[in-house]
Each structure stands twice: as C-alpha cells, then as structure tokens.
Amino acid sequence: MNNKIKFFQTDNDDDRVDGIDKVTGRAKYTADHMLENMAYAVFVTSTVAKGAIKSMLLHEARNAPGVLDIIYYQNCPPVPGYRPYAKDPAKKGFEWRGLKVFDNNLVYYYGQPIALVVATTWEKAVKAASLVKAEYITEAFETDFETLRKNEKKLKPAGQYKRGEEDAWKNAEVSIEAEYFTPIETHNPIELHATIAVWEGDDKLTVYDKSQGPKGTQSELARNFGLDEKNVRVITKFVGGAFGSALRSWPHVPAACIAAKVVKRPVKLVLNRRQMFTMVGYRPQSWQKISIGATKEGKLTGITHHAISNTSRYEDFREGIVNAAQFLYECPNVNTSYKILPLDINTPTWMRGPGEATGAFALECALDELAYKLNMDPVELRIKNYAEVHPVSKLPWTSKFLKECYAAGKEMIGWHKRPSIPRSLQENGMLVGYGMAGGVFGAGRGNATVKAILKNDGTLILQSAVSDMGPGTATTMVKVAAEVMQMPASKIKFQLGDTDFPPGPTQGGSTTTSTLGSGVSIACEALKQALKELARTIIPSFSTIAAEELGIADGYVVSKKDSQQKISFTELLQKAGKPEIEVIKESTRATAEFQKYAMNSFSAHFVKVHVHPTTGAIALKQIIATGDGGKIISEKTARSQMIGGAVGGIGMALTEEALIDHTTGKYITDTLGKYQVPRHRDVPFIETYFPNKPDPIINPMGSKGVGEIALVGFAPAVANAVFNATGKRVRSLPIKPEHLI
Numbered sequence: 037m038n039n040k041i042k043f044f045q046t047d048n049d050d051d052r053v054d055g056i057d058k059v060t061g062r063a064k065y066t067a068d069h070m071l072e073n074m075a076y077a078v079f080v081t082s083t084v085a086k087g088a089i090k091s092m093l094l095h096e097a098r099n100a101p102g103v104l105d106i107i108y109y110q111n112c113p114p115v116p117g118y119r120p121y122a123k124d125p126a127k128k129g130f131e132w133r134g135l136k137v138f139d140n141n142l143v144y145y146y147g148q149p150i151a152l153v154v155a156t157t158w159e160k161a162v163k164a165a166s167l168v169k170a171e172y173i174t175e176a177f178e179t180d181f182e183t184l185r186k187n188e189k190k191l192k193p194a195g196q197y198k199r200g201e202e203d204a205w206k207n208a209e210v211s212i213e214a215e216y217f218t219p220i221e222t223h224n225p226i227e228l229h230a231t232i233a234v235w236e237g238d239d240k241l242t243v244y245d246k247s248q249g250p251k252g253t254q255s256e257l258a259r260n261f262g263l264d265e266k267n268v269r270v271i272t273k274f275v276g277g278a279f280g281s282a283l284r285s286w287p288h289v290p291a292a293c294i295a296a297k298v299v300k301r302p303v304k305l306v307l308n309r310r311q312m313f314t315m316v317g318y319r320p321q322s323w324q325k326i327s328i329g330a331t332k333e334g335k336l337t338g339i340t341h342h343a344i345s346n347t348s349r350y351e352d353f354r355e356g357i358v359n360a361a362q363f364l365y366e367c368p369n370v371n372t373s374y375k376i377l378p379l380d381i382n383t384p385t386w387m388r389g390p391g392e393a394t395g396a397f398a399l400e401c402a403l404d405e406l407a408y409k410l411n412m413d414p415v416e417l418r419i420k421n422y423a424e425v426h427p428v429s430k431l432p433w434t435s436k437f438l439k440e441c442y443a444a445g446k447e448m449i450g451w452h453k454r455p456s457i458p459r460s461l462q463e464n465g466m467l468v469g470y471g472m473a474g475g476v477f478g479a480g481r482g483n484a485t486v487k488a489i490l491k492n493d494g495t496l497i498l499q500s501a502v503s504d505m506g507p508g509t510a511t512t513m514v515k516v517a518a519e520v521m522q523m524p525a526s527k528i529k530f531q532l533g534d535t536d537f538p539p540g541p542t543q544g545g546s547t548t549t550s551t552l553g554s555g556v557s558i559a560c561e562a563l564k565q566a567l568k569e570l571a572r573t574i575i576p577s578f579s580t581i582a583a584e585e586l587g588i589a590d591g592y593v594v595s596k597k598d599s600q601q602k603i604s605f606t607e608l609l610q611k612a613g614k615p616e617i618e619v620i621k622e623s624t625r626a627t628a629e630f631q632k633y634a635m636n637s638f639s640a641h642f643v644k645v646h647v648h649p650t651t652g653a654i655a656l657k658q659i660i661a662t663g664d665g666g667k668i669i670s671e672k673t674a675r676s677q678m679i680g681g682a683v684g685g686i687g688m689a690l691t692e693e694a695l696i697d698h699t700t701g702k703y704i705t706d707t708l709g710k711y712q713v714p715r716h717r718d719v720p721f722i723e724t725y726f727p728n729k730p731d732p733i734i735n736p737m738g739s740k741g742v743g744e745i746a747l748v749g750f751a752p753a754v755a756n757a758v759f760n761a762t763g764k765r766v767r768s769l770p771i772k773p774e775h776l777i
C-alpha cells in the first residue's frame with residue numbers, strides 16, 4: 037500500500053527532537069531533579085479496607101535516624117481546598133476532588149495513604165515508615181464487583197440513551213445477545229509518579245510533577261492552597277509514560293506540598309510500584325450486555341447495550357463505555373444504559389482509550405458473532421452498516437476514511453486466507469485464526485497559546501506549557517512550524533513543560549496535536565506577517581511591495597514576483613536593530629464551523645494468531661494497525677503511537693488483570709512480577725497504515741488524533757481471531773489458555 041509506514045526511518049527531518057536526550061540519559065524526569073537541602077518523603081498506607089484509625093503509634097519512627105517529621109490527620113496543617121471556600125470569586129466553591137490526604141482518620145480502601153514520613157534521605161524515610169503502626173476500628177467492606185453488580189440497589193445511574201424503538205433487536209430476523217467482562221487494568225508506566233515541592237515563603241510554590249497537564253496542576257494547587265495562580269509554578273520537562281494516570285493530581289501531589297511547608301525545605305515524594313496500583317487510578321472493571329439484531333442481509337435493525345463499571349466509595353468516576361454503540365454504525369434503533377458501582381477500593385480514572393476501549397470489546401466481538409450467524413464476512417458486515425453521517429447528531433463528519441482502513445488491513449494481513457469456518461486452518465500443527473475489529477474516538481480541538489520567538493541568528497523558539505508523555509509532541513510541533521515557516525527543522529526548538537510558558541493543553545484524549553498544532557500554526561502565520569511588515573517598513577526596496585506579494589521561504593522574506601529580491605531573517609533583524617521578534621497567539625476550540633460537523637478518528641485492527649490445539653497457548657503472528665488520523669505530520673511518531681496502542685491492546689487482550697483479595701481488600705497483583713504486561717516475546721512485528729488524507733475542518737494542519745484509536749478495537753480483534761482459530765468464543769478478558777482447552 038502506498039500509505040504503509042515503513043519500519044526503518046532514515047529521514048533526519050523526522051527524528052525525535054528529544055531522542056538523543058532520552059537515550060543518553062540527559063533528559064530529566066521529575067524524580068531526577070536534585071535540589072539543595074532536599075528532604076525525602078515516603079507514604080505509610082492502610083492495612084485495612086474500611087474503617088477508621090483509632091491511634092497511630094509513631095514513637096519508634098519519630099526517633100529513627102534522619103526523621104524530620106511524620107504528617108498524619110492529627111497534625112496536618114489546614115488545607116483551604118479541603119473545604120469549599122471563597123477567597124475570591126474565581127475560586128469560590130472550589131473543593132479538592134478525590135481523596136483529601138490526612139484530612140481525617142477515615143479509611144476508604146486498603147493501601148490508602150494515612151501518614152507521610154519525611155527524612156533527610158530516602159533510605160531513612162523508608163526505614164522509618166516501616167516502623168509506623170496504626171490501630172483501626174474496622175468495618176465490613178465490599179470489593180467484589182462480580183457479585184455486587186447484580187444488586188440493583190447498589191448501582192448508581194450514569195446515563196441512558198434511546199433512538200427509535202427500545203430493544204428492537206428482539207424483533208429482528210437474526211440476532212445475538214451476549215455478556216462481556218473486563219477486569220481492572222492498571223497503567224504501569226515505567227516512570228513512577230513523583231512530586232517535588234518547594235515553597236518560597238507562604239505564598240509562592242514551585243512543583244516538579246509528573247503531569248499530563250501542567251496548567252491544570254497549577255490551577256488545582258493554586259486553588260487547593262489558596263494561592264494566586266501566578267505564584268504557583270509547575271515544571272514537567274519529561275514524562276516517562278502515563279496513559280491517563282497523570283491526567284489529574286492524585287494525593288501524593290498535595291501531600292508533598294504539605295510536607296514541604298511543614299519542614300520548610302524542598303520535599304521529594306516518589307511512589308513505589310505497589311502504590312502505583314492504589315493511588316493513581318486504573319481502568320475500571322466492567323460488565324456489559326449487548327444485543328444486536330439484523331435482517332438476513334446483514335442490515336442492523338437494533339442495538340441494545342448495557343454496562344456497569346466500578347467506582348470508589350468516596351468519588352464517582354464514569355466513562356463512555358456505551359457511547360460507540362450509539363454511533364459507530366448506522367442503525368435506526370439503539371438504546372443504551374450505563375451504571376456505576378461504588379466499592380471500597382481506590383478511584384479509577386481514564387486509561388488509554390477510556391470507555392471506548394472497554395465498550396469496543398463488547399460491540400466489536402458481538403458484531404463478529406453476528407457475522408458468523410449471518411454467514412457474512414465481518415468486514416462486509418461493517419461496510420454494509422457504514423455510517424456516512426453521525427447517527428446521533430445527524431451531522432456529517434469532518435472526514436472519514438475508515439473504508440480505506442478496511443481495504444488496506446485486508447490486503448496487508450492476507451484476509452483472503454481467513455477461513456470462514458472456525459478451527460479449519462492449521463500451520464505447522466498450530467490452529468490459525470484471523471480477526472478484525474474497528475475503533476473510534478473523538479477528534480476535537482481545545483485551547484492553546486503559543487509564543488514564537490525568532491532570534492536574529494535565524495533560529496526560531498516556540499513555547500507552550502504542555503507536557504509530553506512520549507508521543508513526540510515537541511517533534512510534531514517542530515515539523516508543523518517548519519512547514520508553515522518553510523525553514524529547516526534544525527533551526528527550530530520547541531520548549532514545553534513549564535507553566536511560566538503560555539497556557540498549553542492537557543495531553544490526553546487524542547487532542548494535543550490538533551490543539552497545540554493549531555496554536556503553533558497560527559503563531560507562525562502571525563510571525564510571517566510581522567516579518568513581511570518589518571521588511572516593508574525598513575527595507576526601501578520592499579516598501580512598494582504589498583504584503584500579500586511577499587513570501588517566506590528558507591529563512592528569507594522574498595518577493596513572489598522576483599525571487600532575486602529577498603532578505604534573510606538574520607539581516608532583516610540586524611538592520612532593524614532587533615535581537616528578536618516575538619508574537620503570542622491563542623488558538624480556540626469554539627468556532628461556528630465546528631458546530632456543523634461531527635469530529636472523530638477511526639481505526640481498524642487486523643490480527644493473525646496461532647493457538648496450540650492442546651495447551652491453548654496463544655501466539656500473535658501478525659498485526660496490522662490502521663488509523664484514519666487525517667494528515668500524518670510525523671510518520672515516525674504516528675507509527676510509534678499505533679505500535680504503542682497495539683502493545684497496550686495485547687496486554688488488554690491476553691495478559692493484564694489486576695486481582696483483589698476480597699477477604700482483605702488488598703490487591704494481589706501489585707507488582708510487575710504478578711501483574712503481567714506484554715513482554716517482548718508477546719509482541720510480533722507490527723505494521724501500520726494511514727490513509728493520510730487531510731481533514732479539511734478541524735485544524736490548519738489537517739490532522740486528527742491517533743493516540744486512542746491505536747488501542748480502541750485491538751482487544752476484540754484478538755478475541756475474534758482466537759474464535760476463528762478455535763471455534764471458542766471468549767467473552768472475558770484477558771483470554772487465557774484455560775479458556776480454550
């Protein structure tokens with residue numbers, strides 16, 4: 037295929053601008069920062085799942101070497117944001133969401149932080165924390181999702197939708213109905229969550245934090261501690277993976293700030309791996325029941341999709357599990373319902389492909405089941421029900437090239453080899469199966485402000501307070517600027533990760549490139565205009581040339597009519613006596629044009645598997661990940677996004693499962709030794725494909741997000757391939773060999 041992204045890239049213009057820093061160790065992640073006179077903090081966590089702390093036994097820990105203080109509910113200084121307050125109208129009513137660490141003696145889940153030991157070294161803090169003991173008043177707790185979800189009285193409504201006739205699938209010529217189950221999955225990025233807090237007096241705070249949204253963290257901390265936002269600085273230079281776990285501030289962030297204020301010196305707080313399971317969210321457990329009806333020709337007539345997922349007892353979390361069923365395919369009658377189940381465990385959060393990844397497992401597996409019942413090719417079934425306009429809003433999509441993804445995926449995987457009868461194809465004694473599934477996610481655009489600074493040495497610096505958790509944001513923004521400015525990428529630098537820069541978006545929801553790229557594009561266009569006007573003002577030979585007759589290319593302002601009439605940026609700024617030109621521009625999400633369209637990215641994943649006929653062992657042999665992400669700005673980083681999503685999908689389909697001991701409320705799988713992420717041997721060669729056709733509406737670059745669609749739909753593609761190989765339909769993730777024996 038012409039738009040297939042090759043594995044080996046040698047084009048230096050597409051190299052990651054931060055690649056050398058990362059592979060040589062020069063890149064500083066949050067915990068790498070070393071500040072003068074820094075103290076170290078370690079959490080003490082609860083050993084019961086519900087109740088209250090009766091007493092804290094601290095004497096031995098307080099007398100341990102190097103201990104500076106131990107903070108807990110009885111000595112924690114007042115935190116304004118733990119109670120709604122009205123210091124000024126902008127902050128009126130703010131209340132810290134989620135767990136208010138050290139606010140009271142209540143215990144909501146096993147592993148909850150209940151004290152913070154601060155010491156002169158990390159080793160001394162760890163030792164002292166092990167000496168802290170707590171006595172509890174315990175209460176009966178509930179952690180068993182699978183049992184409790186069946187009790188309607190314990191559920192909270194979280195959304196309903198109906199189009200046409202309810203449960204119309206029951207009257208269809210052909211129908212299927214099935215239940216699907218997904219477990220708790222945790223993010224487990226390599227970089228542990230960490231925060232370093234530094235106070236200057238009582239009203240100025242600097243925080244180094246692992247954050248997907250430095251500006252959001254700045255705002256949360258300012259309101260929580262009653263500070264002016266300009267007096268809070270958040271620094272996030274590099275993020276070593278997050279997948280959604282750093283979209284909000286968790287209890288360790290205010291805890292570090294509290295500790296730094298108490299001991300009057302910088303404090304570093306780094307979570308350990310076990311705490312990553314209990315303090316920074318996870319993909320919630322879910323139950324889904326989906327029913328689909330169709331005509332004998334395969335035209336959908338009704339979809340009913342019900343879902344339940346868990347939340348914590350102290351905070352409600354909900355996500356769009358049933359949303360894709362409402363609009364991914366054309367169907368006149370659709371009804372969905374979603375409920376949440378509060379449990380005595382920590383709060384879940386968004387995890388790559390939030391909601392849609394879970395919902396796609398049920399929807400795309402159910403469509404596969406329907407295809408077999410209809411004796412129809414699963415791709416043809418999807419094309420037959422292809423939605424040309426958004427079924428809910430009835431608006432046209434800004435762009436949709438999902439059919440191209442279907443066609444490319446079929447060709448690249450060798451779909452013609454797929455057996456129509458399950459368990460009928462073998463290779464080298466192994467059962468062979470082919471499967472596919474689709475994915476969808478929003479492709480919106482938010483607000484971003486970008487500063488562009490052109491130096492008189494011809495270099496361009498761009499600044500915005502966004503972070504980069506790995507997809508290559510700086511690389512992509514440099515490429516956007518290079519294209520707009522028509523100058524070499526080597527002369528452009530993108531600076532990020534500091535709230536002293538202009539406001540940038542939170543990196544999440546597949547919107548960063550669209551949002552920030554729009555800001556970069558607009559700022560560069562403004563810079564070009566400023567250069568043209570400067571040339572017309574101070575260079576006599578340009579004074580009679582209209583601005584629209586001037587162009588920008590290769591570091592020059594040049595006449596479009598006479599290419600020999602030009603002046604370099606360097607010479608222009610020197611003649612003007614300016615060390616630099618600076619422009620600041622904001623890109624906004626709200627335009628009247630946006631209201632006329634639906635905005636989504638789409639994907640189609642194709643998988644080939646081998647299954648051992650005796651042991652049930654599954655081996656992925658070939659993966660084709662296709663995505664309609666509009667214009668691909670950086671092929672290298674876009675391809676990496678798709679590969680990363682596929683690897684996450686392998687974990688979702690085959691390995692990842694967080695288990696809780698319901699007799700204690702404790703996570704059983706709370707280390708990387710027990711919680712199985714995909715290993716190198718689990719991941720085959722992954723090929724990617726993009727239609728690479730610009731979206732004409734969403735942003736000036738023509739791009740759409742690919743971060744979420746890289747994962748959404750992958751797990752059901754694996755499940756469908758396993759069925760094609762074995763004839764056994766597995767509706768509970770992860771798929772294990774014992775399911776197939």
